[in-house]
Amino acid sequence: MEYMQQPTPVLRRPLHEEAADRIRDLIVQGQLAPGTRLNERLLTAQFGLSRTPLREAFKVLATEGLVELLPNRGAIVSQIDAERLAQTLAVMGALEALAGEFACLNATEAQLNEIRALHYEMLAHHARGDLAGYFKFNQAIHLKIxxxxxxxxLHTTYRQMNGYVRRARYMANLSRERWDAAIGEHNEILAALGARDAKRIKALLSDHLAHKLASVLAELGRPQAKQVA
Amino acid sequence: MEYMQQPTPVLRRPLHEEAADRIRDLIVQGQLAPGTRLNERLLTAQFGLSRTPLREAFKVLATEGLVELLPNRGAIVSQIDAERLAQTLAVMGALEALAGEFACLNATEAQLNEIRALHYEMLAHHARGDLAGYFKFNQAIHLKIxxxxxxxxLHTTYRQMNGYVRRARYMANLSRERWDAAIGEHNEILAALGARDAKRIKALLSDHLAHKLASVLAELGRPQAKQVA
DNA sequence: TTTTTGTATTCTGCATGCAAAATGGAATAC
DNA sequence: GTATTCCATTTTGCATGCAGAATACAAAAA
Incomplete structure (x- = not known):
């Protein structure tokens, strides 16, 4: 026979990937707080695998910046450093502005409608004053763009940085003014997307993310001297 | 006693880091061509370590995008995909434009002088028609900015992408016109840096990288349909 | 009490072992 | 001649083993 059997969809994923995904989720969702030690014995027991793939997962997560490897002292969930957070948000701003331009050019109408749907969900949560719900849909919109x-x-890089930033939970005390302003900005962003106005969306997203950064910096009390963000 | 002995500079680095660094260099320098299989037995023999840290290094390099892991068939040097190359260059453009702005605000005069020195070295190689030498200093300037x-x-992200892009060696047949134009752009960039003109350097770097992208796309024969770069 | 020292235990970093999958031919069938 | 099957060898993925570093903690000293 000369036909090829297609390579079995996903019979089994490598264990180190499985482990990395699970730990990543725990970190990003906040179940594993920054600074938490990642005990190999406990995690191997919890995940039902051996130390080898677990330790491989540690290396992957360290490369992504979610975990820190301390020589001879194992791995800890990386601390949320105010300066690094600010720097990351600055980079995300540039990335998302670029993404907005491309999305204007490339997104299908169906994809824009998905974003519109998320936008209205977000408005609903804002109207109700539900910050957590707002935050969730807000994230979803930015990721879709x-x-x-x-x-x-761009997508991969942005998502990775978003994983680091999400842990900060700085939105907890978002002021009402800033929240309302953000909603206004989102309305404009949606309009520009619909109009396929790349120049405009670039400017809008750039400003939107700059405001977000400013609000985070205010929250953190501007700990950094240089303006690298 | 209550004093602390500082934690020994670098007595020994983890083996997986050592291995990752060495393999990364081999890949970026082009000694290991795209598609090359990374045989564990050979590499452990060559590096004088066991399979465990070597395989950890593979996972790190896979996360960085320099290596591809094929289930049950080990690791290969990742292929240089034209579309991914174009997308990466587009992202690097946005990153470097942002970097230029910050560099205008933050770089010391001494640091600018370093860049100036590299710039003149680059001009010397251009004058001699030495493309390899030009390329080297051109890279150095962009990395310094x-x-x-x-x-x-920003720095870490940019360097990682640069590692992927460098392997393409697309500069091999840079046209004389484009080369001369690039030199002109670099002169302007240097002037804007010296003048600490953030707005201007952002525009200049954005254009400079867009031109570079265009020249690479021309080289590759524009294989992608959508404009995501 | 507070600090220091000694020691048992735990944990990490790396090497090695083992089963399953992949690869390379040679022999066979078409 | 080309394609298929079989088997030996290699290679991978993961588990386990082992030495040394780190940690915890009790006893001794200040």
Whole structure:
């Protein structure tokens, strides 16, 4: 026979990937707080695998910046450093502005409608004063814009940085003014997307993320001297 | 006694880091061509370590995108995909434009002088028609600008992408016109840096990288349909 | 009490072992 | 000649073993 059997969809994923995904989720969701030690014995027992793939997962997560490897003292969940947070948000701003441009050019109408749906969900949560719900849909919108840019490198990079930033939970005391302003900005962003106005969306997203950064910096009390963010 | 002995500078680095660094260099320098299989037995023999840290290094390099892990078939040097290359260059453009702004604000005069020195070295190689020498100093200048932005996240991200891109060696047949134009752009960039003109350097770097991208796309024959780069 | 020292235990970093999968031919069938 | 089957060898993925570093903690000293 000369036909090929397609390589079995996903019979089994490598254990180190499985482990990395599970730990990553625990970290990003906040179940594993910054500074928490990642005890190998406990985690191998919890995940039902051996130390080898677990330790491989540690290395992957360290490369992503979610975990810190201390020589001879194992791995801890990386601390949320105010300066690094600010720097990351600055970079995310540039990335998302670029993503917005591409999304204007490449996104299908169906994809824009997905974003519109999320937008109205978000408005609903804002109207109710539900910050957590707002936050969730807000995140989803930003991620969709980046995804529909069609640039996979951009998407991967952005998501990784978002994983670091999400842990900060700085939104907890978002002021009402800033919240309302953000909603206004989102309305404009949606309009620009619908109009496929790349220049405008770039400017809007750039400003939107700059405001977000400013509000985070205010929250943190501007601990850094230089303006690298 | 209550004094602390400082934690020994670097008595020994973890083996997986050592291995990752060595393999990364081999890949970025082009000694290990895209598609090359990374045989564990050979590499452990060559590096004088066991499979465990070597395989950890593979996972790190896979996370960085330099290596691809094929289930049950080990690791290969990742292929240079034209689309991914274009997407990466687009992202690097946005990153470097941002870096330029920060560098204008943060770089010391001494740091600018370093960049000036590299610039003149580059001009010398251009004058001699030495493409390899030009390429080397051109790279160095761009990396310095990103470094002196003072944004470590930006720097790390940019360097990682640069590692992927460098392997393409697309500069091999840079046209004389484009080369001369690039030199002109670099002169302007240097002037804007010296003048600490953030707005201008952002525009200049954005254009400069867009031109670079265009020249690479021309080289590759524009294989992608959508404009995601 | 507070600090220091000694020691048992735990944990990490790396090497090695083992089963399953993949690879490379040689022999066979078409 | 080309394609298929079989088997030996290699290679991978993961588990386990072992030495040394780190940690915890009790006893001794200040």
């Amino acid at each position: 980046v995804k529909y840019s069609g640039n996979a490198v | 990103v470094k002196y932005s003072g944004n470590a996240v």
